[in-house]
Amino acid sequence: MSTTENRKQKTENVRIYLTGVGGQGTLLASRLLGEAALAAGFEPLVSETHGMAQRGGIVVSTVVLGDLKSPIISPGEADVLLGFEALETFRALNFCNRRTLVIANTGVIPPYTVAVGQAQYPPVSRLVALMSEAVDSLLAFDAGVLAREAGSPLAVNMVLLGALAATDYLPLSRESLLEVIRTRTNPKFLDANLTAFQKGAEVAENPGGWLGAIP
Amino acid sequence: MSELLADQPGERRLFLGNEAIVRGALEAGVRLAATYPGTPASEIGDRLYVVSRQTDLYFEYSTNEKVALEVAAGAAASGWRALCSMKHVGLNVAADALMTLGYVGVKAGMVIVSADDPSLFSSQNEQDNRYYAKLAGLPMLEPASPQEAKDMTRAAFELSEELGLPVMLRTTTRINHTRGAVTLGPLPSAPGKAGRFQKDPFNLVMVPAVARKAHARLVEKYDRAREQAEASRFNTITGEGPWGIAASGVAAAYVQDALLELGLKDKVTFLKLGFTHPLPAKLVGEFLARVEKVLVVEELEPFLEEHIKAVAQESGLTLPIHGKGRELFSRLYEYDPALVRGVVARYFGVPDEPGKALAPAGIFGQPLPDRPPNLCPGCPHRAMYYAVKIALQELGVEGIFPTDIGCYTLGLLPPLSMADFLICMGSSITTACGIARATGRKVVAFIGDSTFFHAGLTGLANAVHNNHDVLLIILDNGTTAMTGHQPHPGVTLTPPDYPGRPIDIAGVVKALGVEQSRVVNPFKYKESLAATKEAIAARGVRVLISQAPCHLYVQRIKGKKSKARFQVVDACGDCRHCLDYFGCPAMYVKPDAGVSQMFIDHDLCAGCAFCVQFCECIRPVKGSAR
Ligand SMILES: Cc1ncc(C[n+]2csc(CCOP(=O)(O)OP(=O)(O)O)c2C)c(N)n1
Ligand code: SF4
Numbered sequence: 157m158s159t160t161e162n163r164k165q166k167t168e169n170v171r172i173y174l175t176g177v178g179g180q181g182t183l184l185a186s187r188l189l190g191e192a193a194l195a196a197g198f199e200p201l202v203s204e205t206h207g208m209a210q211r212g213g214i215v216v217s218t219v220v221l222g223d224l225k226s227p228i229i230s231p232g233e234a235d236v237l238l239g240f241e242a243l244e245t246f247r248a249l250n251f252c253n254r255r256t257l258v259i260a261n262t263g264v265i266p267p268y269t270v271a272v273g274q275a276q277y278p279p280v281s282r283l284v285a286l287m288s289e290a291v292d293s294l295l296a297f298d299a300g301v302l303a304r305e306a307g308s309p310l311a312v313n314m315v316l317l318g319a320l321a322a323t324d325y326l327p328l329s330r331e332s333l334l335e336v337i338r339t340r341t342n343p344k345f346l347d348a349n350l351t352a353f354q355k356g357a358e359v360a361e362n363p364g365g366w367l368g369a370i371p
Numbered sequence: 372m373s374e375l376l377a378d379q380p381g382e383r384r385l386f387l388g389n390e391a392i393v394r395g396a397l398e399a400g401v402r403l404a405a406t407y408p409g410t411p412a413s414e415i416g417d418r419l420y421v422v423s424r425q426t427d428l429y430f431e432y433s434t435n436e437k438v439a440l441e442v443a444a445g446a447a448a449s450g451w452r453a454l455c456s457m458k459h460v461g462l463n464v465a466a467d468a469l470m471t472l473g474y475v476g477v478k479a480g481m482v483i484v485s486a487d488d489p490s491l492f493s494s495q496n497e498q499d500n501r502y503y504a505k506l507a508g509l510p511m512l513e514p515a516s517p518q519e520a521k522d523m524t525r526a527a528f529e530l531s532e533e534l535g536l537p538v539m540l541r542t543t544t545r546i547n548h549t550r551g552a553v554t555l556g557p558l559p560s561a562p563g564k565a566g567r568f569q570k571d572p573f574n575l576v577m578v579p580a581v582a583r584k585a586h587a588r589l590v591e592k593y594d595r596a597r598e599q600a601e602a603s604r605f606n607t608i609t610g611e612g613p614w615g616i617a618a619s620g621v622a623a624a625y626v627q628d629a630l631l632e633l634g635l636k637d638k639v640t641f642l643k644l645g646f647t648h649p650l651p652a653k654l655v656g657e658f659l660a661r662v663e664k665v666l667v668v669e670e671l672e673p674f675l676e677e678h679i680k681a682v683a684q685e686s687g688l689t690l691p692i693h694g695k696g697r698e699l700f701s702r703l704y705e706y707d708p709a710l711v712r713g714v715v716a717r718y719f720g721v722p723d724e725p726g727k728a729l730a731p732a733g734i735f736g737q738p739l740p741d742r743p744p745n746l747c748p749g750c751p752h753r754a755m756y757y758a759v760k761i762a763l764q765e766l767g768v769e770g771i772f773p774t775d776i777g778c779y780t781l782g783l784l785p786p787l788s789m790a791d792f793l794i795c796m797g798s799s800i801t802t803a804c805g806i807a808r809a810t811g812r813k814v815v816a817f818i819g820d821s822t823f824f825h826a827g828l829t830g831l832a833n834a835v836h837n838n839h840d841v842l843l844i845i846l847d848n849g850t851t852a853m854t855g856h857q858p859h860p861g862v863t864l865t866p867p868d869y870p871g872r873p874i875d876i877a878g879v880v881k882a883l884g885v886e887q888s889r890v891v892n893p894f895k896y897k898e899s900l901a902a903t904k905e906a907i908a909a910r911g912v913r914v915l916i917s918q919a920p921c922h923l924y925v926q927r928i929k930g931k932k933s934k935a936r937f938q939v940v941d942a943c944g945d946c947r948h949c950l951d952y953f954g955c956p957a958m959y960v961k962p963d964a965g966v967s968q969m970f971i972d973h974d975l976c977a978g979c980a981f982c983v984q985f986c987e988c989i990r991p992v993k994g995s996a997r
Contacts, residue, residue, distance in 0.1 A: 177742070187385070190550050194385045201516075202385070202550040207410035207493035207854070211781065212956060213744035223631060225516070225624035227549040230709030232728030247739050249731040267742035271959035272786075272950050273967060275740035286734050 168327050169222030171229045172320075175248040176240025177265045178215050181313035184341070185238070186217035188317065191336045192328050193221050203227040212268065214244055221327060236325055238316050240299075241265050246283045249290060258291050259319050259360070260284070261299035261312060288367035295319060295359065295366050302355040308345050311352035318356025330357070373421050378558050386553040388546040389414035391517040392456070392484060395524025397422065399480065400559040402451035402566070403429045405439035407825065408854040409458030410493035411547035412486035416456060417855060424868055427563060432857050432871070435796075435825040436461035440468045440483065447481035447537070448575070449566035452528055456484035459500045460795065464826070466503070471577055472537055473508045473592075474585035478569070480528030481537040483509075488544050489670045489705035495776065495795060497704070499671035504539045504648040508589050510596045511539040511648035512605060515623040517551035519645065523605060525556065530599060534592050539648075543670060545621040545705065597649040605645025608658055610637060614719050615662030617642040617655075619675060622668045625711035632712060633721055650678040656686045666718045667694035670706055693718065743784060748957040749922035749933075749977025752779040752846050754893035756789045757953050757985070759815060759844070762903040770815045770907070771806055775799035775827070777819035778852045778921075786954040789817070797826025804830075804839040813907060815842045820876060821851035821859040828883065834912045835884040842906050842913045847876055848921040856924045864924050880914050888914040896984035922977050935978030939969045941988035949986060958982070 172189065176182040186202050193200035201220045218229045232253045239245025239260040252258065262280050269275040284296045299315040306315070314337065321330040334353065341349050359365050374384065375394050386394060392415055396404065404423070406416035416432060423430035429446075433439035436457045443455035455465075462469065462485050469483070485503065488494040504511035512527055514520040520542065527538040573581055600606060610630075616639055618626045623643045630636045642658045644650070659665065659682065667676040676694035683692060695702055699714055709725050716723035732738050746753045756779075763770050774780055774790040775798065783790035792802055803816035818827045823845050834841055849863035850856045858865050860874045880888045887909055891899040899917070906913045926932060945966055949958060957975035960967045971982075973992070983989045 178744075187550065190385050194383060194552055199552050200385065200550075203545060204387070204548045204550070205492075206414070206548055211744040211747060211778065212742075214742050224708075225627045226708040227545055227551070227621070227624070228707055230707040230726070232726030233709060243739065244742070246731055246735065249729040249734065252729050253726045254729070266959065267740055268745050268954075268956050269740045269742070271956065272954065273960040277740065278735065283735075290729050290734055 169224050170220070170235050170325070170327060171224070171233060172219040172236040172238060173229050173234035173248060173251045174217045174219070174238045174240070175244045176215055177244060178212055180215070180240045181310060182215050182217050182240055185313040185317055186219050188333065188336050188340060189219045191340060192332045193219070195336065196328050196332050198222070201225070201227040216248070236320065238320060240312060240316065242280045242283050243267070243277065246287060249287065252291060254290070254292055256291055257323065257325050258287060258294045259316060260287065260294065260296040261316060262296050263298055263300040263312065284367070291368065293366060293368045297359050297365060299356065302359070303352050306348050306352035306355055308348035308352065311345065311348050314349045314352035315356035318353035319360040321353070322357035322360035372425055373418065375418055375422055376425065376558070377555060380555055380557045382555050383552045384555060385550050386517050386521070387414060387548065387550050388514070388517045388520045388542060389548070390418055391521035391553045392524045392540065393418045393422065394553065394555070395521040396454045396482065396528070398521075398556045398558055399525045399528035400452055400563065401428065401454050401528070402563050403443060403446040404454040404456070405431050405433045405442045406456045407433055407436045407439050407461060408851055408857040409461050409486070410854055411488055411544040412456045412458045412484060413854045413857070414547070415484060416857065420866065432859065434860055436465040437468055440465040440472070443481060444468065444472055444475070444477070444537070446566065447477035447479050448475070449568040450479045451563070451566045452480045454482050454484070457486070458494065459485055459487040459498055460494060460496065462500055462503055464796070469503065469507050471582070473589045474577055474582055475575055476535040476588070477531060477537055478535075480531035482524060482527045482531060482540055483537050484540045484542065486542050486544070486547050487671070490544070492544055495793070497671060499674060501541055501647065501674045502672070504541070508593055509536055509539050509648070510534065510599070510646070511541055513541050513620045513645055513647050514546055515620055515643070515645065517546070517549060518553050519605070520546055521553050523645065526605070533599070534596055536592055536596070543620055543705070593649055597651065600646040600649055600651040601653050603646040603651070606651055606654055607643050608640060608654070609643070610639050610641045611661070612638040612640055613663040614638060615640045615642065615658060615665040616668060616715065617644060617658065617665060617675060617679060618668035619644040619647050620670065622670050622706055622711065625706055625708045626668050626715070628708045629712035629715045633716055633723060635715070635719070635721065644675060647675065650675070650682070652682050652685070655679055655682045659683055659686060659688050659690065663690055665690060665692040666715060667692065668700065668711055669694065672702055744781060745784070745956050746778060746781050747923050747977070748955055748975050749979040750778070751848050751893045751917065751919035751922070752782060753787065753953065753955065754896070754919070754979070754981045755844065755846060755899065755917040756782050756787045758893065758896065758899040758903045759789065760787070760952055762900055762907055766904060766907060768813050768907070770813045771810070773799045773803040773806060773814065773816045775818040775822045776853070777822055777846070779817055779819055779846050782817070786951050796822050797830055800827055800830035800834055800841065800843050803841040803843070804834050804837070807840050815844060815907065817844050817846060820845060820847040820849065820861045823876065824860045828879070831880070831885065831914070832883050839912060840910055842915070845876060845880070845914060845916045847916050847918045850921050850924050852921045852924065856921065856927070864920055864928065876916055880916065885912055885914050887911060888916065890916045890918050893917045893919050894979055894981055896981060922979065933978035935980060936971075936973050936976050936992040937978070937980070937983060937989050938971050938992050939988050940990045943967060943969050943988065949982060953982065955982065
């Protein structure tokens with residue numbers, strides 16, 4: 157990457173909202189984005205959920221790049237929504253506006269209210285259809301299947317990062333993300349992680365996978 | 372080696388605000404650190420623990436915040452730089468020491484981190500601890516970013532030594548739990564010296580005659596502290612123009628973004644305050660003299676606003692100064708960038724274009740299913756709650772359940788519904804006494820093992836001494852689970868290499884004079900049910916110690932899951948017993964020909980084998996180890 161390119165990108169303000177359920181690896185994903193951004197010379201801010209919510213609740217993190225000083229994202233102001241679970245992605249739509257790029261894992265983790273029959277989990281096809289109407293660009297696919305194919309069911313976060321990296325929506329090179337995955341994730345899972353990342357990237361590179369405009 | 376010990380000055384690292392605080396303390400040569408865990412401060416202690424295993428730093432998980440503060444104060448009185456960190460409500464527990472510590476003063480730098488929690492992400496209230504600095508007469512710094520958190524921690528040690536006073540570093544969740552670029556400074560090269568306590572009882576023993584003089588000293592120091600605030604690099608005025616904004620903490624970051632996005636960067640005079648107590652009156656006066664109208668942006672209480680208005684009054688200025696109020700800022704909950712931008716735009720009459728947020732429930736056409744947090748599958752607390760529910764039912768009595776703070780507070784939610792009253796840590800056993808005395812009803816109080824040592828001992832002694840009629844169930848899972856599995860005095864599950872000496876809870880209970888006490892294993896249902904029934908039926912102070920380790924922590928330490936698995940093998944019909952009394956998240960229901968059939972999710976099942984003891988339809992899966 158040339159320096160001029162780098163400098164232009166550094167003033168670009170990008171707000172990325174990540175949401176999922178405890179145990180899905182959202183915090184690692186946001187941290188890796190932050191580390192890659194730091195290595196590329198940005199002043200990233202990554203805000204994380206810790207504490208009570210982690211017992212089976214919703215875990216949200218945000219990554220903010222550019223000239224911004226606020227670590228969190230207000231309703232309607234995310235540029236990218238990276239959703240790790242179908243219902244939670246849909247719930248986080250209030251942080252999106254029509255132009256937000258949404259990358260959604262269609263995998264489902266039923267909340268307790270659904271498991272005990274107090275509430276019904278909405279059909280995923282309906283959630284996806286409604287999302288595709290609500291935002292201009294949506295990439296929805298089962299990241300869990302790809303993670304398992306890659307050899308690690310826990311690599312859903314890597315699949316989603318790969319998809320995000322392939323959109324060119326990030327002011328970061330794909331290589332810079334791969335580099336932090338190589339240095340910052342468990343060496344035992346490195347091959348699976350890199351394969352998962354690659355599989356996510358391939359999904360995003362296929363124009364047929366996108367609903368609405370391709371970013 | 373811990374990343375926080377990297378000796379590469381000038382390098383930038385992505386640190387959590389809490390890690391930045393630790394790094395700042397290490398750069399300042401901290402010798403002793405003490406804490407009691409609590410979100411959002413917990414990672415400060417957890418990182419310090421790791422560092423302490425690799426360096427000569429002394430660190431301890433203290434029994435509670437008062438203990439932590441006093442241990443740190445003793446070290447600081449002996450010439451060791453000391454750090455004490457806690458969540459905001461922890462400072463209430465430590466407040467007795469805090470109020471007089473300023474009288475006694477310190478010989479080496481001492482920093483007290485108070486991590487406030489606007490919006491109550493993991494807390495019982497959202498008190499604004501900046502008033503503690505005012506109440507105790509102590510200097511206070513408020514960082515707005517992880518980098519500032521590091522810089523201010525380091526500076527706070529120096530400030531503390533210059534003034535001979537402990538210094539408060541007041542953060543909020545958004546600073547503690549944000550990662551940002553932090554530039555490393557040098558770590559001290561020389562090894563620390565042994566501490567030395569210089570006897571000086573007529574300045575250090577706070578009897579009235581001494582304390583009267585000491586109070587006068589503290590008041591004098593206030594003026595010196597104010598001069599330091601006037602000159603502090605953490606208080607800056609930038610920009611110019613007749614509109615003024617003053618802000619501190621993360622709210623200052625929101626203001627900076629608002630000015631950027633509203634195109635007001637060059638039109639507003641911005642007073643960014645980081646050294647917020649004592650407030651630099653001269654600097655504030657200078658700021659006020661330059662503007663015609665002021666907006667004060669701070670989360671929670673109008674702490675700065677009141678001070679700034681007082682400065683205006685003293686300077687004879689009558690310009691409008693606003694902060695809290697209708698159409699302006701709320702005293703409730705944390706702010707966000709768009710909220711601050713909106714108020715700034717409205718106050719100064721400039722246009723703002725908020726992002727058009729989508730409305731998920733509106734798009735979906737109905738509310739989305741909630742996802743509340745829940746006790747883990749295999750959690751020992753659930754098993755004990757179940758035994759109490761059934762015991763009461765079989766005895767035909769309705770219990771009242773004062774509870775306490777920890778994972779087990781999640782027992783509040785149905786179907787367990789085992790929590791009726793909670794104020795703060797330790798309030799289970801004490802409020803139980805009052806409730807039982809006033810109502811004459813069966814009162815069953817619940818307290819966790821960490822909470823028992825933190826604030827339960829005195830309450831139990833009181834119950835015994837004053838002949839109360841209560842049953843206390845100590846939920847002993849061997850760790851402080853809710854805040855991230857820290858050790859405590861009764862600990863049985865410890866992090867690697869942990870040097871703390873465990874204290875036997877049953878022995879403590881006995882020594883406090885409890886005559887009816889028993890240890891039960893909650894996963895042995897028959898036994899725990901019989902013991903619970905007996906304890907409920909009896910009178911006087913009774914204690915049951917429910918002893919079984921936190922499942923999640925055991926799994927983490929061992930790094931593998933139990934192989935035993937269970938399945939529902941018969942038709943459930945319309946039984947619903949497990950749904951209505953137990954509520955394990957590994958169980959789920961599927962409507963099957965009109966009736967509901969239960970299933971067990973094998974990925975989630977912890978293999979605790981509790982449900983098989985109350986339901987005949989549940990059996991081990993063939994081939995699973997058990
Ligand atoms: C004064 C105070 N300090 C700290 C906390 C944070 N906190 C909440 S629960 C808890 C301890 C929980 O441990 P334990 O009682 O053993 O219950 P467990 O979570 O293990 O079930 C702590 C430290 C608090 N709420 N109040
Ligand atoms: S972390 Fe431990 S104590 Fe807390 S809910 Fe899970 S198993 Fe229970």
